[in-house]
Amino acid sequence: MTKAITVSGLHKSFGRTHALDGLDLTVETGEVHGFLGPNGSGKSTTIRVLLGLLRADSGAAQLLGKDPWSDAVELHRRLAYVPGDVTLWRNLSGGEVIDLYGRLRGGRLDRARRTEMIERFELDPTKKGRTYSKGNRQKVALVAAFASDVDLLILDEPTSGLDPLMEEVFQSCVEEARDRGRTVLLSSHILSEVESLCDRVSIIRKGRTVETGSLAELRHLTRTSVTAELAAAPNGLAKLPGVHDLDIEGRRVKLQVETDKLDAVLRSLTASGVRSLVSTPPTLEELFLRHYQDDVRIGAEAVAR
Amino acid sequence: MTAVAWGAPARSGSRQLAGTNTLLRLALRRDRIMIPVWVLVVGGSFASVTGSFAKLYDTAAKRADVAHSMGANSSMRALYGPVFSDSLGGLTAWRMVGFGAALAAVMSLVIVVRHTREEEETGRQELISSAVVGRRAPLTAALLTALIANAVLALMITAGLAKSGEPEAGSLALGLGTAGVGMLFACTAAIAAQLTESARLAKGMTAAVIGAAFVLKAAGDASTDDGSSVLTWLSPIGWAENVRAFGGERWWVLLVLAGAIAVQAVVAYRLAGRRDVGMSFLPTRPGPADGALGSAGSLAWRLQRGSVYGWSAGFLAAGVIFGGITGGAADLVGDNEQAREIFERMGGQSGLTDAFLAAMTGMLGLVAALFIVATVLRLHGEETSQRTEPLLAGAVGRLRWAAGHLVVAFAGSVLIMSLGGVGLAVGYGHDLGPILVAALVQLPAIWVVGGLTFLLYGAFPKAAVAGWGVAGLVLALGWIGPALDLPRTVLGLSPFGHLPKLPGGEMAWTPVLLLTAIAAALVAGGLAGLRRRDLTT
Numbered sequence: 001m002t003k004a005i006t007v008s009g010l011h012k013s014f015g016r017t018h019a020l021d022g023l024d025l026t027v028e029t030g031e032v033h034g035f036l037g038p039n040g041s042g043k044s045t046t047i048r049v050l051l052g053l054l055r056a057d058s059g060a061a062q063l064l065g066k067d068p069w070s071d072a073v074e075l076h077r078r079l080a081y082v083p084g085d086v087t088l089w090r091n092l093s094g095g096e097v098i099d100l101y102g103r104l105r106g107g108r109l110d111r112a113r114r115t116e117m118i119e120r121f122e123l124d125p126t127k128k129g130r131t132y133s134k135g136n137r138q139k140v141a142l143v144a145a146f147a148s149d150v151d152l153l154i155l156d157e158p159t160s161g162l163d164p165l166m167e168e169v170f171q172s173c174v175e176e177a178r179d180r181g182r183t184v185l186l187s188s189h190i191l192s193e194v195e196s197l198c199d200r201v202s203i204i205r206k207g208r209t210v211e212t213g214s215l216a217e218l219r220h221l222t223r224t225s226v227t228a229e230l231a232a233a234p235n236g237l238a239k240l241p242g243v244h245d246l247d248i249e250g251r252r253v254k255l256q257v258e259t260d261k262l263d264a265v266l267r268s269l270t271a272s273g274v275r276s277l278v279s280t281p282p283t284l285e286e287l288f289l290r291h292y293q294d295d296v297r298i299g300a301e302a303v304a305r
Numbered sequence: 306m307t308a309v310a311w312g313a314p315a316r317s318g319s320r321q322l323a324g325t326n327t328l329l330r331l332a333l334r335r336d337r338i339m340i341p342v343w344v345l346v347v348g349g350s351f352a353s354v355t356g357s358f359a360k361l362y363d364t365a366a367k368r369a370d371v372a373h374s375m376g377a378n379s380s381m382r383a384l385y386g387p388v389f390s391d392s393l394g395g396l397t398a399w400r401m402v403g404f405g406a407a408l409a410a411v412m413s414l415v416i417v418v419r420h421t422r423e424e425e426e427t428g429r430q431e432l433i434s435s436a437v438v439g440r441r442a443p444l445t446a447a448l449l450t451a452l453i454a455n456a457v458l459a460l461m462i463t464a465g466l467a468k469s470g471e472p473e474a475g476s477l478a479l480g481l482g483t484a485g486v487g488m489l490f491a492c493t494a495a496i497a498a499q500l501t502e503s504a505r506l507a508k509g510m511t512a513a514v515i516g517a518a519f520v521l522k523a524a525g526d527a528s529t530d531d532g533s534s535v536l537t538w539l540s541p542i543g544w545a546e547n548v549r550a551f552g553g554e555r556w557w558v559l560l561v562l563a564g565a566i567a568v569q570a571v572v573a574y575r576l577a578g579r580r581d582v583g584m585s586f587l588p589t590r591p592g593p594a595d596g597a598l599g600s601a602g603s604l605a606w607r608l609q610r611g612s613v614y615g616w617s618a619g620f621l622a623a624g625v626i627f628g629g630i631t632g633g634a635a636d637l638v639g640d641n642e643q644a645r646e647i648f649e650r651m652g653g654q655s656g657l658t659d660a661f662l663a664a665m666t667g668m669l670g671l672v673a674a675l676f677i678v679a680t681v682l683r684l685h686g687e688e689t690s691q692r693t694e695p696l697l698a699g700a701v702g703r704l705r706w707a708a709g710h711l712v713v714a715f716a717g718s719v720l721i722m723s724l725g726g727v728g729l730a731v732g733y734g735h736d737l738g739p740i741l742v743a744a745l746v747q748l749p750a751i752w753v754v755g756g757l758t759f760l761l762y763g764a765f766p767k768a769a770v771a772g773w774g775v776a777g778l779v780l781a782l783g784w785i786g787p788a789l790d791l792p793r794t795v796l797g798l799s800p801f802g803h804l805p806k807l808p809g810g811e812m813a814w815t816p817v818l819l820l821t822a823i824a825a826a827l828v829a830g831g832l833a834g835l836r837r838r839d840l841t842t
Contacts, residue, residue, distance in 0.1 A: 044842075048694075048840070048842060051694075051697070051698050052697070053694060053697060053698075053839070053840040053842070054839045054840065054842070055837075055838075055839060072697075072702070073700050073701065073702045074700070076697075076698055076699050076700040076701070077700040079698070080698075081695060081698035083691070083694060083695060085691070086695070087690055087691050087692050088692075089608065089692065090426070090502065090503055090589075091503070091592075091608075092592065092596075092598075092607070093591065093592025093593055093594070093596070095592070095593055095594040095595050095596055096592060096593060096595075096596030096597075096598055097596070098596070099595060099596035099597075099598065099599070100596055100598040100599070100604060101695065101696075101699060103598070103599035103600065104599075104600070104601065104696060104699030104700060104701050105699045105700055106699075106700040125594040125595075126591040126592055126593065126594050127591060127592075128589050128590075128591070128592050130426070130502055130583075130589065131589060141695065154698075
């Protein structure tokens, strides 16, 4: 598979703030790639560099095999962007703005697709900019993006303000885009959205990529929680590598174990005789929270120093 | 900091005004640069006129001479107003009252709309109104901010003149008259802010009323030499003039001003109490479901066409009115050397009618500089309000995007100057060709102002609003400069100072072509800067 986006060692600072500090990102053609990170970690900055709105201080970025700064216009015929906070002109109707964005991407929108999208998102295209609610402003940009025939969709927290029904419509639109071979870069804080849509995710923190891979791969790096009722009191669990938060009450055992060390724990448990066992794989929330907590810990250490 | 009810007693009105104190402090904090700059510039221009008149007309005989000739000439009265006294203070009042009152009005309109409709339009008002803030607090805070600015201005004008040894009564009358017009238009802006959902439109409506008031006063003063014309009395700026500072002050005219302020304030409060936050009395109609806009250029035109239409109508109307009073320029009583000299400095060498027409086209040119700055800075407004980002994420280059607005700005200036010229010729009744040429010859200077503004925007976006400073400087040099006998190098700072004086004077191609080339270079520099820099996010 060819790469739709390759970014390596990207640096960008605004005055004293280092927004991007050697960021790497690879998005394969035809995948839906989740782009996660705490607020202010550099997601939108990365996207603005990819759109040629900001010029990186150093590092390499390629979009669909071209340079996002010097080939910006050519590239933008092949991509559609939805910002997290859509602002409209107060005296233009939603329908006018949708058509404008479509034409500015270098072609008329397919009328049938445009109508279909307006219906699916239940948007009234005759209202004027100021009268739209937050969610409806978002829909204007989403309709314009999904009705465009482009290779790459760059979505920066696109569903902020959408109701759950519209969230579902959004998800099915992304799935259809993938089925037609489009590439999607999706920055989002809605983890259920990421979990159900994304083939791979990248997690960034403080302008740097800290994890990247499929969800299955990422899960592998985290802990599974195990609760078991045993025939006899457990023996030697505390000495096993990768065991955390061990809690023994008589014959009841609760513990967390690093997923790749699960095997040894299970052997030790069966040695005591297992009456019942519940094992929960880590959720994306836990995965994500771990990075947030690491963040807090690193912050605390920095203060301690 | 907590939002405390302003004036704690539990009257029924006090709840409506809860939080005014905090909002007022917020407004003063936000305007901590803007208001002092406005007040210093407007107040300072009064002081500098007094200072240079004191040097220029240093004997009572000289002052009487200039007062007589200026007051007797109807076209000079159109520009500045009648002369009510030949004292130093009287001459300062004559020169500054119309111009100063108009500036105070613009300052007030900016302050009031900025803290009322602009807050609602951006949605910031919602969050503020969700706190302990009374329904009438935002409007009250905005009007109080304007009141403080105008009061300081009145103080500065009064103190400045009194310090030069002029009678205190006259100094106070001039200060109060100027600031009173400011407050009157603060209330007009408050009404406009209730009527429309757009801050831009509210500002435009108020500015149009100020412009109309100025033109009415000019036409009235051209026809009478004591400010008694009905047209002058129809104009609030005419009221400030009719206070007759230093010329036997008529204090009761200030009461007329105060009454008009009170009536307008009541109307604004009535309207404000009757509508929802963010809504207006002029409803927004639904728009088309399908759009015909297909390019950055057509979007630029669509966004700016309302303003271009408004300026066009204003220039045509002002042209017709000034054209109509042109005949009076020949009515110079006596053969006064000084009047002729000042006129020639403003207008040129030849006949007084030509000089008057040249002065009028020059004035239209100066005002058109404001148009081009406003139109070019729309680029900055679009960028900082994040509407540019999704456009540039389409297949639109930055240069193409900027070009759309630049075409509107530069071609728009050609349009409004042509209409101003046609209006002058229609009002005057003949000489269409030479008057049109005289209007169009202003364009290179207008373009230099536009080009410099665009260079600031493209290369130094943080300093983009300094474009207004450029326009203000050019306006001050062109309007007040000629009578001050400023050194040639100072007057030469303004591109308008290098233009040939038409009609009547000799056409000079060198400065026209040179200024056009400078404007082109400035635009090119702006484009180069815009291409290289980061977008403001």
